[in-house]
Amino acid sequence: MERIRSNSPCWCGSGAKFKRCHGNRRLLQRAPVALGSVSPPRPVPDHIVRPAYVAGDATPPRTVQVQDDESLARLRHACRVAAEVLLVAGDAVAPGVTTDDLDAIAHDAYVERGAYPSDLHYNGFTKSVCTSVNGVICHGIPDDRPLEDGDIVNIDVTAFIDGMHGDTSATFAVGDVDEPTLALIETTREATLRGIAAVAPGEPLRRIGEAIEPFARSRGFTVVREYGGHGIGEVFHAAPHVHHHVEPGDDLPFRAGMTFTVEPMLLSGGTSFTQADDGWTEHIDDAMPSAQFEHTVVVTDDGAEILTVTADGASAAGTELPVSGGRVA
Ligand SMILES: [Zn+2]
Structure with missing residues (x-):
């Protein structure tokens, strides 16, 4: 797939340049999205088990996470909770709602399910989800800025329960969003599912980036290179680092039981970005929108299975590839 040029016919078939x-x-x-004020951290009831880092304790080594039947059952539970929380928070997205409102709704949804919000007090982060609006590529901190008609917002949810982290995110349209930005959202969703569909035991890690980057470029988008997916399970952020661009040296073979995230961020303009003074929020420098989707997956005997789904197999991030029509997992 070739990168589309500005004078080429549009990929959508309209016939226009x-x-x-x-x-x-x-x-x-x-x-550009102005940062608002951030409310205090929300309390978590004492009976909910915290990850070790919350108390400042050492976490297990960040080695490649490989599950057996027992640990996979626990990870499935954490991923199911994450998928449920993402659906609840995504349903609340509307003009006038603040990202702090979304944080409160997500926080309650974790706690109702007996889960700890993994983001809360992770390396000093003080909220229960990340919310990244428009040109914020990732790690936006929920604040009192009301969402505006035409915005897009990524909500990134990680649930810790049964000793496992389940991680998923989706980008939502706020009210009426213009067609090129909706295409950014749907291309990013499809890119994520294409990356997951490229996973198979024995194949090298680079298959994910090989599936994602050329597809994104064929629609005129670029893939963020500085952030990638990660191994996940007992450890929130573990090996391997999963590039979403083509990285020829990524030859680690997938093997059954490996668990990691696939979470490409796609950009519609320039690729340079700057971290805000809050130490988290990453703003794209040209204020063009970016989108991201994320699933936690496990390598199976013949492919990969998406774990971040509800008991009914639903996810705000989607599970079906639109082009092939086939279920990815
Ligand atoms: Zn078009």
Whole structure:
């Protein structure tokens, strides 16, 4: 798949040039997101078990996470809770709702299920989800800025329960969002599922980036190189580092039982970004929107299975590849 050029016919089949259709930068451009004020951390009832890092204790080594039947059952539970919390929080997205409101809704949803929000007091983060609006590529801190009609917001949920972390995220449209930005969202969703579909035992880790990056470029988007997926299970952020761009040296073979995240961030403009003074929020420098989706997956005997789904197999991040129509996991 070739990178689309601005004067090429748009990938959507409209017949218009890309730069006047889905590549229209004037439609994509929006004002930089101003940071609001952040409310205090929300309390977690004492009976809910915390990860070791919350008390400042050492975490287990960040080695590749491989599950047996017993540990996979516990990880499935954590991932199911994460999928449920993401659906609850995503349902609340609307103009006028603040990202702090989303944090409160997600927080209650974790606690109702007996789970600890893994983000809370992780390396000094003080909220229960990350919320990244428009040109914030990741790690946005929920605050009192009301979502505006036409915004997009990624909600990143990680649930800790039964000694396991389950991690998932999705990007949601706020009210009426323009078509080029909706295409960014749907391309990122599809890129995530294509990356997951490329996983198979014995194949090298780079298959994920090989599935994601050329697809993103064919639609005029770029893939963030500085952030990747990660091994997950007993440890929140473990090996391997999962690149979403093509990295020829990524030759670690997948093997059955390995668990990690696939979570590409796609950009619609330039690729340089700057961290805000809060030490977390990553703002893209040209204020063009970025989107992200994330699933936690396990390598199976013949592919990969998405773990971050509800008991009914649902997920706000999607599980079905639109092009093939086939279920990925
Ligand atoms: Zn188009």
